[in-house]
Amino acid sequence: MRRSIATVSLSGTLEEKLRAAAAAGFDGVEIFENDLVASPLPPRDVRATAADLGLGIDLYQPFRDFEGVGDAQLERNLRRAEAKFALMLELGTDTMLVCSNASQAALGDDARAAEQLHRLAEAASPYGVRIAYEALAWGGRVDDYRHAWRIVSEADHPSLGVCLDSFHILSKGDDPSAIRAIPGEKIFFLQLADAPYMAMDLLQWSRHYRCFPGQGGFDLTAFTRHVLEAGYTGPLSLEVFNDVFRASDPHRTAADALRSLSVLEDALGRERAAERAPGEPGADGARPRASLTRLPDPPADTGFAFVEVAAEGSGAESVRAVLGALGFAHTSDHRSKPVQLWSRGDARLLLSSTDPRLGHTWSGDAAVTAVGAEVADPDRAAQRADLLLAPTLPRRRDPAESRLNAVAAPDGTAVFFCADGRDREWLDDFSAAAVRDPHPGGDTAVTAIDHVGLFQPFDQFDEASLFYRSVLGLEPDASLEVAAPDGLVRSRALSSGGGLRIALNVSVLGRGSRADAAGGAQHIAFACDDVFAAAEAMRAAGVAPLTIPDNYYEDLAARTDLAPAVRERMRENGILYDRAGTGEFFHFYTPMLDNRLFFEAVQRTGGYTGYGAANAAIRMAAHRAERTR
Amino acid sequence: MRRSIATVSLSGTLEEKLRAAAAAGFDGVEIFENDLVASPLPPRDVRATAADLGLGIDLYQPFRDFEGVGDAQLERNLRRAEAKFALMLELGTDTMLVCSNASQAALGDDARAAEQLHRLAEAASPYGVRIAYEALAWGGRVDDYRHAWRIVSEADHPSLGVCLDSFHILSKGDDPSAIRAIPGEKIFFLQLADAPYMAMDLLQWSRHYRCFPGQGGFDLTAFTRHVLEAGYTGPLSLEVFNDVFRASDPHRTAADALRSLSVLEDALGRERAAERAPGEPGADGARPRASLTRLPDPPADTGFAFVEVAAEGSGAESVRAVLGALGFAHTSDHRSKPVQLWSRGDARLLLSSTDPRLGHTWSGDAAVTAVGAEVADPDRAAQRADLLLAPTLPRRRDPAESRLNAVAAPDGTAVFFCADGRDREWLDDFSAAAVRDPHPGGDTAVTAIDHVGLFQPFDQFDEASLFYRSVLGLEPDASLEVAAPDGLVRSRALSSGGGLRIALNVSVLGRGSRADAAGGAQHIAFACDDVFAAAEAMRAAGVAPLTIPDNYYEDLAARTDLAPAVRERMRENGILYDRAGTGEFFHFYTPMLDNRLFFEAVQRTGGYTGYGAANAAIRMAAHRAERTR
Structure with missing residues (x-):
């Protein structure tokens, strides 16, 4: 038309x-x-x-x-x-x-x-x-x-x-x-x-x-x-x-x-x-029909292949330290690029010293630079993205390496289309070396990537929502607002049936250093079977979770029937709580690493599908308190 | 209380x-x-x-x-x-x-x-x-x-x-x-x-x-x-x-x-x-009465004493050229400061090469730096402003000069309190020298300052409105929105019974260079008896008014019954038109001088009390077109 x-x-x-x-x-x-x-x-x-x-x-x-x-x-x-x-x-x-x-x-x-x-x-x-x-x-x-x-x-x-x-x-x-x-x-x-x-x-x-x-x-x-x-x-x-x-x-x-x-x-x-029934002609004959341009099928049930973080120097050090404490191991290296694969269960994090979009050495604070999405047909996904005007990213590679198509999301994050299934061809680009670093975390820890949180440029919030919806086949939730200490932050999550979840955040006023500082952070949340054990293992490995105020736990005591022993264990580990219907959500955060990146560990029970939005303001205030301490 | x-x-x-x-x-x-x-x-x-x-x-x-x-x-x-x-x-x-x-x-x-x-x-x-x-x-x-x-x-x-x-x-x-x-x-x-x-x-x-x-x-x-x-x-x-x-x-x-x-x-x-009737006690005895803290009386019927513009080099040159073309004369100089008084009728404009707030030499684009308000009792006005937490500006002066109290408005504009009446003590600080520059403009031109338009920092829009209302006794109009080519601009005018009018403008989103460029300008509007004559005199003196598109006059022909000869004269002179009830408003603008300052000449008839807001989008687009020509 x-x-x-x-x-x-x-x-x-x-x-x-x-x-x-x-x-x-x-x-x-x-x-x-x-x-x-x-x-x-x-x-x-x-x-x-x-x-x-x-x-x-x-x-x-x-x-x-x-x-x-x-x-x-x-x-x-x-x-x-x-x-x-x-x-x-x-x-x-x-x-x-x-x-x-x-x-x-x-x-x-x-x-x-x-x-x-x-x-x-x-x-x-x-x-x-x-x-x-x-x-x-x-x-x-x-x-x-x-x-x-x-x-x-x-x-x-x-x-x-x-x-x-x-x-x-x-x-x-x-x-x-x-x-x-x-x-x-x-x-x-x-x-x-x-x-x-x-x-x-x-x-x-x-x-x-x-x-x-x-x-x-x-x-x-x-x-x-x-x-x-x-x-x-x-x-x-x-x-x-x-x-x-x-x-x-x-x-x-x-x-x-x-x-x-x-x-x-x-x-x-x-x-x-x-x-249309098979074999039936297209038009019903009675009224004119507009011709409709079709795109290749959208990806369905998209999952996380990996999330890539670029960091340098002490920033990279702190990311490695926290990943180790969360039970991740540095399992292999990319054959031709300075990229380390850190993994734990089905959670795979690439730690790179280059920018995957521009190819050059990364300088600046640690940041999420790419999301690898597992899709049934990477070529079809890339073709669809191209027809949807997503900018294609050039990908320099050695002839022997797997072909990975990538496009740029509106905020610049690279989105890679990776084949799903057991083979994970893209992993062939990584040496099958033995585990390099032992992981000091216990066994009952991270199982997968639960979601990624990306702060968006003010102008690109609606654009990003449509991008992920149309290019990756994600379904958006309703927007909600969080009161950060320095202003309101709008948040909208999108998710697939296959476990890929992206939370987009934006400053409601979208201007000024205070508005940015309030919520400009990015994060990667890992799913856990036992978030209490994960927090305790992380602490045992020398990484303290983000400090949550005692006042939070006093309020929790007043408004929930969580057992005192559970609340006490939560307080010790900085674990927060949300409830929706029969679902429960327990989660903790790491301190801010290198200014704008942090990790989260989450445990969902009883069909909880949210992101603990009720606690987001507490998290933002706590990260801000860290800076002023 | x-x-x-x-x-x-x-x-x-x-x-x-x-x-x-x-x-x-x-x-x-x-x-x-x-x-x-x-x-x-x-x-x-x-x-x-x-x-x-x-x-x-x-x-x-x-x-x-x-x-x-x-x-x-x-x-x-x-x-x-x-x-x-x-x-x-x-x-x-x-x-x-x-x-x-x-x-x-x-x-x-x-x-x-x-x-x-x-x-x-x-x-x-x-x-x-x-x-x-x-x-x-x-x-x-x-x-x-x-x-x-x-x-x-x-x-x-x-x-x-x-x-x-x-x-x-x-x-x-x-x-x-x-x-x-x-x-x-x-x-x-x-x-x-x-x-x-x-x-x-x-x-x-x-x-x-x-x-x-x-x-x-x-x-x-x-x-x-x-x-x-x-x-x-x-x-x-x-x-x-x-x-x-x-x-x-x-x-x-x-x-x-x-x-x-x-x-x-x-x-x-x-x-x-x-x-309270005179001599009657304060309390009625039946119910307790809260004690109420009083301020000195607010100024009433405030008028413009002057508006001050700071400029340097070619910026100052262009301001002088346009003032001259509008019939202003450089009538005197300040006794101790590098400030020229330009006047025409009751319109007085101070052209300074220093910043009245900081005292040092002005550098940067020409800008409105001060508004002189004529009030009945300058000391009382200053005392009231002080109790209203308006920052007092230090005013270096020679002992022989008049005492002028000034406070800073939320956007930093200096507000001076000047005695009204015939004496205008502050004018004594200016040498009674003869007219320095002849004014080429005709006789039927500017009579007074009509209003000043000040673009506000995003955070200070409501604050500024309350400041002018409480410190100068102005009454605010309702806010309205104007669609500039690069975004919406919110505008709110405040006025006194004595002819002091200030229009505050702010970008609705308040961020980014585009939003600022769209409407970040300041302007001074002069009242005229005959705006057509003023425009023609200005043109005759070599200054062309801001070019208004022919499309505007075509639209005016379609929607008004202005006589063709009038419309033609308007088109030649870039004059715009508004109507409200029985009131009419004819006005024209100068081109942008030195990036962010322009002048306007206005003629109000039939009790028109607005500011030609219907034409503001045309003006913004025309100033923008100037930049890209």
């Missing part, structure tokens, strides 16, 4: 917006009127610039407060419209979005509205312009797409149809299935936007918090399916008002936007394929 | 919060439970630290979801409460806030709630603890202060009273006057918070957007008056959940917070004094 984006979704001047949309691969744009009015480019030059870039102009929008007015106002509104039709001729676009009158003073008389829209369509015809009438969620008289369609039906003019906008329908919890009752050829335009669920005034929510499909909470696949089944074959167009995107690099936002449409089309195509 | 602040209102560790509250001059704090639980300080040490700092601990809060529960849960809740009472003994605080059960599963049985709260109060008594019961605005069964008071009345226990929180009452638009019906001695605690009006879920609004009294839209003076007239004599305590304050310097926030209470007490004291 044709893919478009409204200029209001991108930052910059109109020309910069056009360039970014074209660079990402969009077919067309909606011109947001304010962007044109503020532009030094005359409409004819905008048309030429767009054409040079290979972009069509699919919509001019919005035209406000037209219908449901008195006769004198109607004449003024028609005059205003004529000026815009003339402009659209120069702009080379044939569809104008007319949104329902937002004024409470609008007249609630459908016959009048229909008659007035008929007049507008009649006035538009000589210019070759079509009118797409849209029900705003906060419309004064018309705020429901069925109502808009009734008025359009009644007006009965070939140049008049409806525009559907997912936000205006889904934000109100409205049922989109009646869209199927609208003839596809009368759906003149389709605008798509997702949004996180928020208890907020519709207008404010719409103007500040829209996001791209797959980044929020709406079911855009189901919504779009209704529109396609109505027979709509026009563009899929994104209209996203978002405070962050307005202030971010438009090229990056445009790529993110296009990715969201690729994922949406792919999901729709999969549904359609699944519906 | 005693002044307190909840630790949740400030950023940092518990100890840092206590230090900041003490440094600002608070008498006490509310300990927010999460702050204590995350602190390494045992309760006894918290008490000792607070005592050393001269702070009392006035409240422990919150205790949640206590009442309206089944019998088994009640026993668990009482056990939890007992642990907290023991903790409060160590902490040395005698009042616990119990907020109404927020669960929808709470039992809606007032008799049961009263009985359970009675049991809680009975359990609290041996510890010397009082229970202050508060209706949360989103309480499951109890969400109204009258309802909470009915339950407390029914429970009838000497250790049980109510806590009133302005947010929970005013956010719902509730009438606070029934507070007077509650006996003052049963109001155990008073929490104050303001908030901007927002159409938002109450819980989200409360957790993220509260602010200090005078910074939002609530009438805290009226609210607090009801509480005092009920006979409340306890602390005025601030409980403010705010994303920005959570991430800002706590010392600064605490000073801002204390300022808000000083202003509130002063306003209440003024009301009380005004009520």
Whole structure:
């Protein structure tokens, strides 16, 4: 299907917006009127610039407060419209979005509205312009797409149809299935936007918090399916008002936007394929069908192959010391690169002195630089990632070494696609040397990597969520907020059925050293059979867990029925506790290593699926207290 | 009255919060439970630290979801409460806030709630603890202060009273006057918070957007008056959940917070004094009266004495060139400092090559460094500012020169208090030399300074609003948002009856170079009798106004009935237009001078009181286009 984006979704001047949309691969744009009015480019030059870039102009929008007015106002509104039709001729676009009158003073008389829209369509015809009438969620008289369609039906003019906008329908919890009752050829335009669920005034929510499909909470696949089944074959167009995107690099936002449409089309195509009985022809014949571009299958049940940490000097020393104390052994070395494999059970950590993305020697604080994801078909995963505009990372390797595809996540973390199953081809690149360092930790310790926590650049939080969802097939949880000593941190976890879990964190205000210092850390959490034993073994090996205040345990005594002996053992080992339903979660942290990296050990029981978010503020305060001690 | 602040209102560790509250001059704090639980300080040490700092601990809060529960849960809740009472003994605080059960599963049985709260109060008594019961605005069964008071009345226990929180009452638009019906001695605690009006879920609004009294839209003076007239004599305590304050310097926030209470007490004291007939005694005898600290009278009808710009080299040259073209003349020089006075009508601009705040030579882009405010009594204004914790600026001067008091606004702008009236003593410091430079502008040009626009550091937007309101006696307008090419800008204007107007702008996200570049500019707007003539004179003098796109004038033609000849004259001169009711506003801008300073000329007719906000996005895009040309 044709893919478009409204200029209001991108930052910059109109020309910069056009360039970014074209660079990402969009077919067309909606011109947001304010962007044109503020532009030094005359409409004819905008048309030429767009054409040079290979972009069509699919919509001019919005035209406000037209219908449901008195006769004198109607004449003024028609005059205003004529000026815009003339402009659209120069702009080379044939569809104008007319949104329902937002004024409470609008007249609630459908016959009048229909008659007035008929007049507008009649006035538009000589210019070759079509009118797409849209029900705003906060419309004064018309705020429901069925109502808009009734008025359009009644007006009965070939140049008049409806525009559907997912936000205006889904934000109100409205049922989109009646869209199927609208003839596809009368759906003149389709605008798509997702949004996180928020208890907020519709207008404010719409103007500040829209996001791209797959980044929020709406079911855009189901919504779009209704529109396609109505027979709509026009563009899929994104209209996203978002405070962050307005202030971010438009090229990056445009790529993110296009990715969201690729994922949406792919999901729709999969549904359609699944519906079809074998041997049956694709189309039902009754209504036109939009063609849907498909992607290679997404990875499923992705697991951790490894997590890579780059460190140097004393930072690397402290990582090694803590891994040893957690029962990890330095089991082998990479054949050609300065990378050590440390492992314990199914937890594999690569400790490197180079940056896997740039190849050069690592300098700076220890940091997570790569996540190895075990997938059924690494080549297919890489191909899918490429079609989703994930930047491919060059991977220098010796001919004898295994081929590992890697792409860069939005925060720069390298994501490697590794074959799952027993062979683990990538491990062949490591010498089968005997265990180099003994592991002083006991036997009942780490079994696997449970999750990775990555602090995100402010601008890339939604982008990262969509990236991991679409590239690795992870499912996101709802976002939540944690009060760090220096500001709020937003956190959103994504997980696969195969045990790969990534928690993304971002400063809610996203600025200033204090906001960064509060939560800028990264961490790797290891799953344990017995987290108490793991903590005690680590302590015995000389590494103290992060000190948790006694006040925490006093509070735990007041609000839980944990046995005093258990609480005492927790206090001795800095172990924290969470509960959800029948599930329990016990976990402890290491001190901060080399400024921004720490480890966590966790034990899940009774089907606990969270991350101990209730304790995150305690952890952040404790890590901060370490720094000021 | 005693002044307190909840630790949740400030950023940092518990100890840092206590230090900041003490440094600002608070008498006490509310300990927010999460702050204590995350602190390494045992309760006894918290008490000792607070005592050393001269702070009392006035409240422990919150205790949640206590009442309206089944019998088994009640026993668990009482056990939890007992642990907290023991903790409060160590902490040395005698009042616990119990907020109404927020669960929808709470039992809606007032008799049961009263009985359970009675049991809680009975359990609290041996510890010397009082229970202050508060209706949360989103309480499951109890969400109204009258309802909470009915339950407390029914429970009838000497250790049980109510806590009133302005947010929970005013956010719902509730009438606070029934507070007077509650006996003052049963109001155990008073929490104050303001908030901007927002159409938002109450819980989200409360957790993220509260602010200090005078910074939002609530009438805290009226609210607090009801509480005092009920006979409340306890602390005025601030409980403010705010994303920005959570991430800002706590010392600064605490000073801002204390300022808000000083202003509130002063306003209440003024009301009380005004009520009193001459010679009548202060108290009515029936109920106890809290004593209210008064400040010197606030300035009224403040006007502009001058605005000072510091510039060097080519920056200073370009400022002089544009001032000349706007009809300003360099009329005199300061006797002892490198400061030129440029004037035209009642518009006076000081052009300095030093920083008035630091005294040293200015280096950097041209910038507004000072605002001279004409007030009736400069000494009184300075004294009031001092009591409002405004930092006093040292002012080196020769003995023969006039004494000018100055304080620093939150963004660092120096605010001078100048005597109004005809004499303008401060002008005596300038030589009465003849006009140095002729002014090429025509006669019908600038008459006065209309307003100053100052871009604010992100953390200081609310603080600045309260500063100008309380120190200069300005009245704030509502905030509005402007879509700059690189992100949203929030704008809030404040004005006096005497013609002093300041527009404060801030980036909505407040971070990154793009966000700053979008709107980081400062400007000085001059009032004109005939803005067309002013623009033409400026052009004739060789300075072109900021280029406004033709598209703007096309849009104006479509949506207004301005005569074509007028529109054409506007287009030639880059003049923009706004309308509100019968008022009209014509204005033009200069290009950006020296990166971040520009001038504006405005003409108001028909009682127009705005600032042409509808055109601000056009202006920002045009200034940005200049840079990329």
